[in-house]
Amino acid sequence: MKYFYTKSEQIQSIIKGLNLTKTLFVSSIIIGPEYTGKKSLAQSIFPHAPMVSGEDQEKIKTALAGSDELIITNFEKIKNLNDLDFTNKRIIATANYMGNSALIDDIFAFIYTMPPLIQRKEDVDYLKERYIEEAKSILMIENSTIDTEHIPLDLSLNTKSLKRSVYTYLIKHTMEAGDIEEILYHYLLKHLEGNDAYRQYLGLYEKPLIKAGLEKFGSQLKLSEILGINRNTLRKKIHEHNIDQEL
Amino acid sequence: MDINFEPFVEWDNSPFVLFNNEGRILYLNHSAELLFGSVSPKELYDLTLAYASAGFGYKTTSLALSYDAFMFHAITVGYENEEEISLRLYHAPAVQPKSKLQTESLIVTDINVLLEANIALFQAENNNPLKLLTDQDLPLFKMDQNHFSKLLRKVFHSFRSSDSIDISLKLLIGQHILINNKKESLAGLKITANGRYVESDEEIKELAGKNQIKAILKEHSILLEIPLIQ
Numbered sequence: 001m002k003y004f005y006t007k008s009e010q011i012q013s014i015i016k017g018l019n020l021t022k023t024l025f026v027s028s029i030i031i032g033p034e035y036t037g038k039k040s041l042a043q044s045i046f047p048h049a050p051m052v053s054g055e056d057q058e059k060i061k062t063a064l065a066g067s068d069e070l071i072i073t074n075f076e077k078i079k080n081l082n083d084l085d086f087t088n089k090r091i092i093a094t095a096n097y098m099g100n101s102a103l104i105d106d107i108f109a110f111i112y113t114m115p116p117l118i119q120r121k122e123d124v125d126y127l128k129e130r131y132i133e134e135a136k137s138i139l140m141i142e143n144s145t146i147d148t149e150h151i152p153l154d155l156s157l158n159t160k161s162l163k164r165s166v167y168t169y170l171i172k173h174t175m176e177a178g179d180i181e182e183i184l185y186h187y188l189l190k191h192l193e194g195n196d197a198y199r200q201y202l203g204l205y206e207k208p209l210i211k212a213g214l215e216k217f218g219s220q221l222k223l224s225e226i227l228g229i230n231r232n233t234l235r236k237k238i239h240e241h242n243i244d245q246e247l
Numbered sequence: 248m249d250i251n252f253e254p255f256v257e258w259d260n261s262p263f264v265l266f267n268n269e270g271r272i273l274y275l276n277h278s279a280e281l282l283f284g285s286v287s288p289k290e291l292y293d294l295t296l297a298y299a300s301a302g303f304g305y306k307t308t309s310l311a312l313s314y315d316a317f318m319f320h321a322i323t324v325g326y327e328n329e330e331e332i333s334l335r336l337y338h339a340p341a342v343q344p345k346s347k348l349q350t351e352s353l354i355v356t357d358i359n360v361l362l363e364a365n366i367a368l369f370q371a372e373n374n375n376p377l378k379l380l381t382d383q384d385l386p387l388f389k390m391d392q393n394h395f396s397k398l399l400r401k402v403f404h405s406f407r408s409s410d411s412i413d414i415s416l417k418l419l420i421g422q423h424i425l426i427n428n429k430k431e432s433l434a435g436l437k438i439t440a441n442g443r444y445v446e447s448d449e450e451i452k453e454l455a456g457k458n459q460i461k462a463i464l465k466e467h468s469i470l471l472e473i474p475l476i477q
Contacts, residue, residue, distance in 0.1 A: 026361075026396050087352070
């Protein structure tokens with residue numbers, strides 16, 4: 001059976017409520033933004049319930065005829081609700097938004113709200129660690145010196161964007177020179193054109209070079225020595241790439 | 248012929264109260280005793296004075312009165328001297344439910360499970376402290392689980408901003424209701440707090456009616472008298 005991990009008190013109350021309705025024939029709905037775990041939560045509590053999407057009305061009708069218990073995802077996409085009879089059935093629906101609130105209020109006995117990840121800090125920490133482990137295994141990363149403390153996390157699309165943040169961070173931080181060359185090669189192959197391309201695309205290399213150098217060595221004087229270029233040339237390039245404004 | 252009419256008044260189903268000229272109760276029958284659980288003597292004395300005839304005599308007035316579950320359609324106020332005045336209230340006939348309850352489609356349920364699920368739903372959205380006193384020995388009974396849960400959701404929602412909510416569920420000993428010519432026991436679910444929202448009161452009454460439940464809605468509390476349909 002799938003286990004739904006959460007430290008959120010709000011979700012723990014939802015789990016308690018749904019667990020109590022396991023033996024009842026009532027309709028419940030979990031409403032919340034995309035990728036907040038609504039479907040996983042429903043499946044973890046009702047592992048044997050068939051699951052159908054609100055996009056396929058006929059499938060819902062068939063499932064209702066054959067089962068007393070049903071998970072309906074994307075409930076907001078059902079076109080004709082009057083066509084469906086939930087009497088004495090155990091329905092667990094999920095929806096990304098409320099839609100017709102009067103109708104939802106009429107159909108469902110239990111209306112739960114799933115909070116977005118941004119309101120569930122402890123869940124974010126747990127999911128981040130899980131995705132790091134998963135990414136390391138899938139990408140076959142053995143390097144344990146990567147700083148995973150400071151991964152910039154994007155929660156705009158909940159678990160989806162969080163997962164993407166972790167994967168892209170780990171990929172970026174485990175690349176070798178050959179990988180970077182290959183990436184640049186494919187990028188340039190796709191975009192290279194115009195009549196000033198040399199100067200234009202040189203920035204792809206120059207800009208990170210100078211930015212990293214300044215951060216690592218602190219002063220322009222020291223960096224110009226390390227890079228073996230004139231201080232004025234370095235200053236000109238810093239200005240040209242707007243690095244002084246970014247730092 | 249000397250007939251003692253007092254026992255007839257005592258056991259009359261209509262409440263009867265005799266006040267003195269300061270509003271003190273000199274006599275009340277059995278039915279009035281029950282009524283005083285829902286209304287103060289002062290309120291009834293004021294009502295008596297307001298509807299008394301101009302001179303000595305008896306005056307009956309038709310008016311709609313309701314005190315909690317008690318509903319009256321008329322009163323008679325009478326006085327024959329300056330010292331005593333009487334009030335008699337006439338019960339309004341109970342409204343018959345419009346539709347016959349289809350008990351065959353109802354499911355035998357443990358109300359405590361439904362109640363706890365609704366408390367969990369309430370707590371997922373609110374942090375108000377709750378106190379629950381419930382009778383775990385209430386018998387299982389038949390209900391439409393979805394309708395009943397909806398009713399509970401609406402009832403709880405009306406307490407969403409209340410502090411220290413008290414919930415009690417118990418058997419109403421000695422009280423019964425006739426449903427489809429069968430005598431059923433009643434349980435009382437009472438939720439009390441320092442105040443509540445009233446915007447869903449009509450909906451609560453309607454949902455309660457569909458479940459053959461009597462809803463008594465007050466400023467600080469809601470009482471549901473639930474038939475334990477067997």
